Amino acid sequence: MGEQRLKRPRMADVAREARVNRITVSRALSHPELVAEDTLERIRAAIARTGYVPNQIARGLKAEHSRIVSLITPPQMSGVYGAVLERLSAALYESGLIVNLFPVLDIEAQREAVLPELIGWKPAAIVIFGIQLTETARQSLLDRHTPVVELLNYRADSPDTCVGYDQAEATEILTDHLLDRGYRRIGYVHSANPLNIMNERRLSGFEKAITARKGTVRMLGGTRPAAPAADTWIAGTEIKCFPGFQAGYELMQHLHEHDRMPDALLYASDMVAVGALQYCLSHGLTPARDIGLCAVDGTELTSVIKPGLTSLDFPYERVVEYGAEQILRHVNDRTAAPERIRIPAKVLHRQTT
Amino acid sequence: MGEQRLKRPRMADVAREARVNRITVSRALSHPELVAEDTLERIRAAIARTGYVPNQIARGLKAEHSRIVSLITPPQMSGVYGAVLERLSAALYESGLIVNLFPVLDIEAQREAVLPELIGWKPAAIVIFGIQLTETARQSLLDRHTPVVELLNYRADSPDTCVGYDQAEATEILTDHLLDRGYRRIGYVHSANPLNIMNERRLSGFEKAITARKGTVRMLGGTRPAAPAADTWIAGTEIKCFPGFQAGYELMQHLHEHDRMPDALLYASDMVAVGALQYCLSHGLTPARDIGLCAVDGTELTSVIKPGLTSLDFPYERVVEYGAEQILRHVNDRTAAPERIRIPAKVLHRQTT
DNA sequence: CTGAAAGCGCTTACAG
DNA sequence: CTGAAAGCGCTTACAG
Numbered sequence: 001m002g003e004q005r006l007k008r009p010r011m012a013d014v015a016r017e018a019r020v021n022r023i024t025v026s027r028a029l030s031h032p033e034l035v036a037e038d039t040l041e042r043i044r045a046a047i048a049r050t051g052y053v054p055n056q057i058a059r060g061l062k063a064e065h066s067r068i069v070s071l072i073t074p075p076q077m078s079g080v081y082g083a084v085l086e087r088l089s090a091a092l093y094e095s096g097l098i099v100n101l102f103p104v105l106d107i108e109a110q111r112e113a114v115l116p117e118l119i120g121w122k123p124a125a126i127v128i129f130g131i132q133l134t135e136t137a138r139q140s141l142l143d144r145h146t147p148v149v150e151l152l153n154y155r156a157d158s159p160d161t162c163v164g165y166d167q168a169e170a171t172e173i174l175t176d177h178l179l180d181r182g183y184r185r186i187g188y189v190h191s192a193n194p195l196n197i198m199n200e201r202r203l204s205g206f207e208k209a210i211t212a213r214k215g216t217v218r219m220l221g222g223t224r225p226a227a228p229a230a231d232t233w234i235a236g237t238e239i240k241c242f243p244g245f246q247a248g249y250e251l252m253q254h255l256h257e258h259d260r261m262p263d264a265l266l267y268a269s270d271m272v273a274v275g276a277l278q279y280c281l282s283h284g285l286t287p288a289r290d291i292g293l294c295a296v297d298g299t300e301l302t303s304v305i306k307p308g309l310t311s312l313d314f315p316y317e318r319v320v321e322y323g324a325e326q327i328l329r330h331v332n333d334r335t336a337a338p339e340r341i342r343i344p345a346k347v348l349h350r351q352t353t
Numbered sequence: 354m355g356e357q358r359l360k361r362p363r364m365a366d367v368a369r370e371a372r373v374n375r376i377t378v379s380r381a382l383s384h385p386e387l388v389a390e391d392t393l394e395r396i397r398a399a400i401a402r403t404g405y406v407p408n409q410i411a412r413g414l415k416a417e418h419s420r421i422v423s424l425i426t427p428p429q430m431s432g433v434y435g436a437v438l439e440r441l442s443a444a445l446y447e448s449g450l451i452v453n454l455f456p457v458l459d460i461e462a463q464r465e466a467v468l469p470e471l472i473g474w475k476p477a478a479i480v481i482f483g484i485q486l487t488e489t490a491r492q493s494l495l496d497r498h499t500p501v502v503e504l505l506n507y508r509a510d511s512p513d514t515c516v517g518y519d520q521a522e523a524t525e526i527l528t529d530h531l532l533d534r535g536y537r538r539i540g541y542v543h544s545a546n547p548l549n550i551m552n553e554r555r556l557s558g559f560e561k562a563i564t565a566r567k568g569t570v571r572m573l574g575g576t577r578p579a580a581p582a583a584d585t586w587i588a589g590t591e592i593k594c595f596p597g598f599q600a601g602y603e604l605m606q607h608l609h610e611h612d613r614m615p616d617a618l619l620y621a622s623d624m625v626a627v628g629a630l631q632y633c634l635s636h637g638l639t640p641a642r643d644i645g646l647c648a649v650d651g652t653e654l655t656s657v658i659k660p661g662l663t664s665l666d667f668p669y670e671r672v673v674e675y676g677a678e679q680i681l682r683h684v685n686d687r688t689a690a691p692e693r694i695r696i697p698a699k700v701l702h703r704q705t706t
Numbered sequence: 707c708t709g710a711a712a713g714c715g716c717t718t719a720c721a722g
Numbered sequence: 723c724t725g726a727a728a729g730c731g732c733t734t735a736c737a738g
Contacts, residue, residue, distance in 0.1 A: 053469040058715035082435030245657035304598035411731035
């Protein structure tokens with residue numbers, strides 16, 4: 001009894017039950033449209049009776065690709081990335097695809113090394129977010145006709161399928177929002193990780209909004225920056241900051257204690273912004289009045305925190321929904337052309353600006 | 354040129370380069386201790402020269418198990434689970450193991466169905482957290498000698514390897530903390546998901562602390578509970594609440610508006626607690642004085658929020674570190690005995706109690 | 707310590 | 723619409 005359980009039914013067992021060849025069973029599973037309806041019915045019944053579950057490993061060996069979707073994940077899974085990952089893996093699982101995690105550090109060499117390893121799993125598709133592939137990496141994927149889908153970042157000139165909002169536009173409309181509300185010396189706080197493609201585009205949107213009003217954008221390195229110059233009418237400053245609540249708290253503390261407060265701060269990360277907000281609340285600074293605060297990442301946290309943090313209004317659910325659709329489209333047709341889906345975002349004005 | 358790039362080197366190519374048989378190359382990779390040092394050296398050089406990367410799919414077909422670690426993930430990846438997942442996948446990746454995500458819903462049937470599928474990938478190990486396996490599920494894994502490692506939940510009587518803190522003790526010491534500080538009518542707020550094994554143990558710790566002081570524990574279903582009875586000296590109430598910031602906010606609102614406030618609330622989830630805290634701050638309720646608040650999940654959020662939320666002080670990093678160690682131990686020796694690692698936790702007293 | 711044989715469980719051409 | 727043959731790239735006994 002216990003011994004028998006050790007042997008899972010194989011495709012041959014199903015074939016015997018259904019009185020067809022193993023090939024036909026395989027076809028019924030992979031290309032049911034090529035199999036006659038009554039044969040299909042017999043095979044389905046046999047599968048149910050035997051409790052057959054395909055061996056995915058064997059399938060992937062001969063097949064052009066496995067049922068694996070490789071996700072190259074940036075560090076920092078809690079927050080937006082975690083929410084997207086959770087929903088994406090559930091959506092793909094329903095379609096019989098399994099998500100594999102390939103974590104990469106903020107190191108170029110490691111990012112290069114992950115590719116051959118990843119290809120060894122013959123993924124049906126590759127999903128990236130918060131990460132930029134190197135040119136050689138992209139080329140080797142193209143050579144294997146492995147589709148790449150980028151989430152959370154729309155670019156009109158993307159070589160791959162992408163689903164997201166325009167990062168440059170996001171920071172531009174948020175900066176315009178700050179300028180419209182009268183803030184003049186504005187800092188843009190982000191991690192400045194050069195491997196995160198979003199950073200560059202976000203910064204460019206910030207610059208665009210500032211310079212459009214004849215302002216100056218100054219780049220200040222480090223996590224202990226000086227304030228934007230007070231002698232220009234409009235000044236934008238890039239401020240680098242490690243991710244996380246604590247770093248946001250400490251950055252604000254530094255600016256406050258060294259009397260280098262700008263009029264407003266635009267944060268790439270909601271967590272860093274919330275950390276800053278907590279500093280303000282516990283040190284007599286009134287958000288909006290003493291300092292404007294807003295964040296690009298508009299998670300649930302920004303809406304439930306008091307005072308509510310002004311942020312981008314952006315439907316993550318739809319990114320996952322469309323993203324999963326696109327992945328399936330490419331898995332079913334490896335020669336499908338890339339599609340670029342721009343999901344509009346707008347400013348959600350709350351109490352911190 | 355471009356054509357050649359399409360063909361990855363295979364094991365046979367390395368064997369030719371190193372002037373050995375393919376089998377020896379295979380052995381050098383899987384069981385290097387069985388290969389002579391100089392042969393090993395030649396093979397290593399050949400691998401470097403050819404740029405060979407093993408085809409993991411082919412490996413898994415004949416091998417007893419693949420290099421996949423299957424993670425059965427509960428919903429809610431943002432928060433603690435996301436942080437653990439991120440670090441675990443990075444740690445395992447360094448050892449050549451890839452994490453596969455098997456998302457399960459809070460539905461028993463779906464949880465049963467995932468197992469055969471999961472086994473189809475011949476995982477080297479299975480990792481669970483926040484989820485309880487059914488007895489038939491565990492049995493079928495045992496039959497295949499697939500090791501199971503449970504994270505974040507220590508149980509002395511666990512049949513599998515586990516690394517975490519004692520959930521019952523966690524809520525017991527937090528409840529004791531509340532009682533010591535004078536709170537008498539205490540509610541325990543959690544998702545009450547019957548598939549999450551932690552819930553049961555956490556609830557038992559809460560009950561134990563209450564009854565130890567001659568209190569009564571009453572179970573109130575639903576998300577709109579009545580307050581604990583005021584006529585008993587000590588009263589504990591179980592309150593069910595959906596996860597997330599917003600749900601915590603709304604629950605507190607309900608208790609407040611219907612004049613059903615207990616003295617203190619103990620939350621399973623830090624996010625729910627933070628949502629409740631935000632309600633208090635914006636409705637004239639002073640945490641600690643008007644209502645004591647504390648949470649089991651002691652994430653960075655609880656420490657950076659103002660006022661700081663009393664929570665469990667628990668080293669997640671070590672769970673991942675020990676967890677990865679245990680997984681590797683079982684992968685290298687499938688007959689290894691389960692080990693139960695209890696990581697102590699203590700109360701981190703902040704400003705909300 | 708190293709090698710010749712067989713096979714893991716499927717899928718992909720190719721016939722019919 | 724269905725089937726006989728070959729093979730995907732490795733690993734596992736078994737010899738020597």
